[in-house]
Amino acid sequence: MNIGEASTRSGLPAKTIRYYEDTGLIAPPARAENGYRDYSETDVHKLSFVRHSRGLGFSVDECSQLLSLYEDKDRQSSDVKAIAQKHLTEIDEKIRELQELRSTLHHLVNNCHGDGRPDCPILEGLAGGA
Amino acid sequence: MNIGEASTRSGLPAKTIRYYEDTGLIAPPARAENGYRDYSETDVHKLSFVRHSRGLGFSVDECSQLLSLYEDKDRQSSDVKAIAQKHLTEIDEKIRELQELRSTLHHLVNNCHGDGRPDCPILEGLAGGA
DNA sequence: TATAGGCTTCCAGTTGCTGGAAGGGCAAGG
DNA sequence: CCTTGCCCTTCCAGCAACTGGAAGCCTATA
Structure with a gap:
């Protein structure tokens, strides 16, 4: 399938898919005769996997490791x-920091x-x- | 005073001070005869103000507005x-999002x-x- | 005078995309 | 057969907010 369908099915913008390919996060797909990228079902599964991982806040580098696993x-x-x-620890830390900011700011605003x-x-x- | 002292007194790295000047967040300071930047007490106060504002998570643009005020x-x-x-509303939203991530991730990890x-x-x- | 540090400018890189330009492919309608 | 319109290709630029490094001048001290 073309990148457009892979985009719809995986939920990732086509631009982002190409970007992930450029940066090595995902392997380059097959190419059709006209030069278009040609994605398989497996490719789409991997793209979805990456989308979910990014959605949970994993860095692209962490996504790369998770994808390998x-x-x-x-x-x-x-x-x-x-x-x-x-x-998870990093998220907890970030939440803690934000709550501290929030508290200070809240006092000032009040x-x-x-x-x-x-x-x-x-x-x-x-x-x-x- | 030179940028080094302004840096120490304001708590901002010299690099960051120059960057803020380049991007127009803070006005260019006076220059000494040798070409070095020459900061006043007032300048240092403003730099501190910006540091505190950034520390509370305000964007550089918001800092610019706050500094004007x-x-x-x-x-x-x-x-x-x-x-x-x-x-504050944005921080609350971010905390909410992170807590949702955290919850999902926590379940998976557990x-x-x-x-x-x-x-x-x-x-x-x-x-x-x- | 040599050395160590501070200062100057400018250029590049970070993270994770996103937008746009320039051009080719392809199916449908006139 | 040609146009229209959408899809695809590549490459270049830019966002935020710095940070690092190179090349070169200035200054203080031993």
Whole structure:
């Protein structure tokens, strides 16, 4: 099938599919006689796999590792779990950081009357070290 | 003072200070006779202001708006509050998204025994639509 | 005077795409 | 047979927000 159908079926934009091919994340597909890329069902499965992985926040590099494991029938599930566990830890860390930001910002916003006058605790906070 | 001291005092890397100048976020400082940038106390305050704003996750563009308001003694605090409020909403949205990711990923990780065998619910989830 | 550091500019690379230009392929309609 | 329109190809540029490095000048100190 052409890249357009592979795009629809995998849920990845055609541009992105080509980009993944350029950067080596996915192997170049077969080519039809007219030079068009020709994707198989298996290719589409892999593209979907990558889309889901990216959707869960894995980096392209991590997706590459996960895809290798996905294709390796002799893999050890512990290798997969290690990657996922590490990512989970990073997500937790990111959530923690955002919640801290949120808390600080929330205090500042709450203390600002937000009217026509110029005095503003938000600006004071940003100037003073918040 | 030279850029090195301005860097130490503001907490921003010298590289970043020059970058902010290049992109117009901060005004070019005075220059000494030898061509070195020459920062005032006020400059350092503004750099700190930007650092704190970036630290709270405001985009460079938002920082630019906040800095203008900071410098405008006739500002309306409602303008500041609007920017901060919008950013707060975005942070909340991001936290929500991350928590959703986290939940999905957590389930997958929890169901994977993570040993030497190849069968792996994480890979199955990624292949099947998680 | 030699050396070590700080300063200058400019160019390139990072991550993960996305948009656009220029051109060829292909099926349907007039 | 030719046009229209959509799909495909490649390549180049740009987004955010820096960061690293090269080449070269300035300055302070031993």
